[in-house]
Amino acid sequence: MLGEPVxxxxxxxxxxxxxxFHRIDLPDEPIVQVCPDNYQAIxxxxxxxxxxxxxxxxxxxxxxxxxxxxxxxxxxxxxxxECPALDGSALPYVQILQQAEIVQQNAPRAPIExxxxxxxxxxxxxxxxxxxDSLEISCVYDHPKLPAxxxxxxxxxxxxxxxxxxxxxxxxxxxxxxxxxxxxxxxxSYDNVLVIExxxxxxSELRFENEFVRHKMLDLIGDLYLVGKLPQAxxxxxxxxxTLHAQLILSMAEKGLxxxxxxxxxMDILEVLPHRYPMCMLDRIIEVKPGERAVGIKNLSFNxxxxxGHFPEQPVMPGVLQMEALAQLGAWLLLKELGAEGQVGYxxxxxxxxxxxxxxxxxxxRLEIEILRRRRTWARLGGKAYVGNQLAAEGELSIALGQEPxx
Numbered sequence: 001m002l003g004e005p006v007x008x009x010x011x012x013x014x015x016x017x018x019x020x021f022h023r024i025d026l027p028d029e030p031i032v033q034v035c036p037d038n039y040q041a042i043x044x045x046x047x048x049x050x051x052x053x054x055x056x057x058x059x060x061x062x063x064x065x066x067x068x069x070x071x072x073x074x075x076x077x078x079x080x081x082e083c084p085a086l087d088g089s090a091l092p093y094v095q096i097l098q099q100a101e102i103v104q105q106n107a108p109r110a111p112i113e114x115x116x117x118x119x120x121x122x123x124x125x126x127x128x129x130x131x132x133d134s135l136e137i138s139c140v141y142d143h144p145k146l147p148a149x150x151x152x153x154x155x156x157x158x159x160x161x162x163x164x165x166x167x168x169x170x171x172x173x174x175x176x177x178x179x180x181x182x183x184x185x186x187x188x189s190y191d192n193v194l195v196i197e198x199x200x201x202x203x204s205e206l207r208f209e210n211e212f213v214r215h216k217m218l219d220l221i222g223d224l225y226l227v228g229k230l231p232q233a234x235x236x237x238x239x240x241x242x243t244l245h246a247q248l249i250l251s252m253a254e255k256g257l258x259x260x261x262x263x264x265x266x267m268d269i270l271e272v273l274p275h276r277y278p279m280c281m282l283d284r285i286i287e288v289k290p291g292e293r294a295v296g297i298k299n300l301s302f303n304x305x306x307x308x309g310h311f312p313e314q315p316v317m318p319g320v321l322q323m324e325a326l327a328q329l330g331a332w333l334l335l336k337e338l339g340a341e342g343q344v345g346y347x348x349x350x351x352x353x354x355x356x357x358x359x360x361x362x363x364x365x366r367l368e369i370e371i372l373r374r375r376r377t378w379a380r381l382g383g384k385a386y387v388g389n390q391l392a393a394e395g396e397l398s399i400a401l402g403q404e405p406x407x
Contacts, residue, residue, distance in 0.1 A: 003186030006080035031291030064222030068160030281325035326383035
């Protein structure tokens with residue numbers, strides 16, 4: 001759409017990382033996580049994501065390839081605001097990814113299961129999801145200048161690679177000047193767009209008799225993957241496009257139909273953090289947005305060692321340990337994202353630390369951490385600790401990653 005030179009680098013990511021773009025051309029390399037919250041309508045006719053000031057446009061073909069191949073944890077380094085068009089299909093992405101070693105990770109993939117039908121409408125456009133045991137898509141492309149095209153496919157990796165990924169982007173010849181007038185389509189050429197002339201002929205030979213509707217299916221799969229997984233559903237799409245796809249996904253998120261994250265339990269936390277008893281200050285992590293924020297839990301029993309001397313007659317959790325708990329959650333967030341094996345998070349500074357209420361035996365400390373600014377191995381974090389709805393402590397923490405001490 002924008003026509004800027006761009007390089008993508010695919011890097012492995014840990015379980016539950018999801019798909020995340022790293023804008024390595026911008027200061028501090030901001031992260032744009034693939035999720036419904038980051039969807040934003042920036043450029044017509046494509047799917048865009050934004051986190052803060054960082055945006056990535058035209059993500060649908062790459063996401064479609066990842067969805068079709070079952071890749072759900074990946075770091076994507078990108079040095080421009082848009083994914084490359086390549087040949088206008090998802091096939092080049094598939095071929096590049098096939099050259100890599102795709103690893104089966106030690107965690108089950110939880111699909112999105114529907115118990116009731118779900119739909120989005122916009123005048124004569126419809127997108128309907130019906131409960132099913134697997135994913136099947138029926139798509140109709142109906143345009144007044146062309147005979148209607150229909151395709152129904154059960155989606156699995158083999159079918160995706162052979163029947164969907166090769167289908168290319170297309171437009172009508174009388175749309176070209178309009179698109180250029182809108183400042184988009186600068187990177188378009190006959191090498192990456194099928195142009196349909198007034199007589200119905202195309203600028204190059206079709207790969208499928210119904211290539212147009214197959215490309216619509218390709219786009220739909222990419223947009224559905226904004227939630228990080230594909231639904232088990234029978235999908236019916238009539239004249240749908242990116243806007244309607246986003247409307248449905250956002251509605252699903254608002255109504256809680258997108259499965260919530262499973263909590264990360266202590267044994268999984270200990271695989272990332274080197275801390276052990278009595279200095280591990282995390283019991284569970286209940287929410288993660290990679291590269292952005294995390295929410296964790298620390299349960300406080302009377303048997304905590306620090307309560308024995310602080311203070312014997314009136315036990316109170318030391319404020320510095322509340323900051324330590326927040327720092328451990330922040331370090332986990334950084335280490336998990338980077339896959340930094342053998343490293344540990346070290347305090348660099350604490351600013352604006354405030355303690356609002358005592359934390360005592362029997363309390364449950366809810367820890368919330370947000371990345372305010374970051375470089376590759378350093379981050380400034382905003383942290384808050386709550387007991388119930390009451391703010392117990394807050395502060396601004398800086399953490400640097402370094403090698404774990406030998407021993």
